[in-house]
Amino acid sequence: MSFFKNRENLLVLCIVALVLFLSLRNQNRVEEPAVALAALPEEDIQESTAEIYVHITGRVKEPGVFRLPSGARLQDAVEAAGGLYPDADTAQINLSLKLQDEDKFHIPAMGETVSDPGTASGLITDGLIDINHATQSELEELPGIGPALAGRIIEYRESTPFAKIEDIQNVRGIGDKLFEGMKEQITVR
Numbered sequence: 001m002s003f004f005k006n007r008e009n010l011l012v013l014c015i016v017a018l019v020l021f022l023s024l025r026n027q028n029r030v031e032e033p034a035v036a037l038a039a040l041p042e043e044d045i046q047e048s049t050a051e052i053y054v055h056i057t058g059r060v061k062e063p064g065v066f067r068l069p070s071g072a073r074l075q076d077a078v079e080a081a082g083g084l085y086p087d088a089d090t091a092q093i094n095l096s097l098k099l100q101d102e103d104k105f106h107i108p109a110m111g112e113t114v115s116d117p118g119t120a121s122g123l124i125t126d127g128l129i130d131i132n133h134a135t136q137s138e139l140e141e142l143p144g145i146g147p148a149l150a151g152r153i154i155e156y157r158e159s160t161p162f163a164k165i166e167d168i169q170n171v172r173g174i175g176d177k178l179f180e181g182m183k184e185q186i187t188v189r
Helices: 002-027 042-049 074-080 117-121 136-140 147-159 165-170 176-185
Strands: 051-058 064-069 104-107 128-130
Touching: 051 074, 064 074, 074 104, 136 147, 165 176
Parallel strands: 051 104
Antiparallel strands: 051 064
């Protein structure tokens, strides 16, 4: 009978060892919490992966057309063009300007007279003045806009950028009549 007892003891010992092994193995396992993934709308996916093409000329080292990610800034385009020459007039350009597909920018040299200020600054597109980025003097070119009103437009857009051209009517002093006279000459980027 002692043969059976040793076998039984050995079997019990193996079972205990197996249980201990399995319990210790499961103790070290970390359960990953379940994460619910929200589906992104298709237009958000396309927007984030879209690319734009921008044409840069003037005082950049490698002028040309560049493919950039959507949401790029003028600074990104200048870097893609090899950077600025030392004589580039950065006072006439807004390097933080957010780019759009088919934009064209001319980077002027210091002392260069730009026949169309919009080509240097990117503020005039297709002959339209971008009211979110135009300078005081560019705004004053609009019918009925003088220095005081141009200043109020700039002050307003610094706190609340214009989402559409009609928003310019929220600026004190710009009513329906004044808006009607300028709406064909302005845009919002």
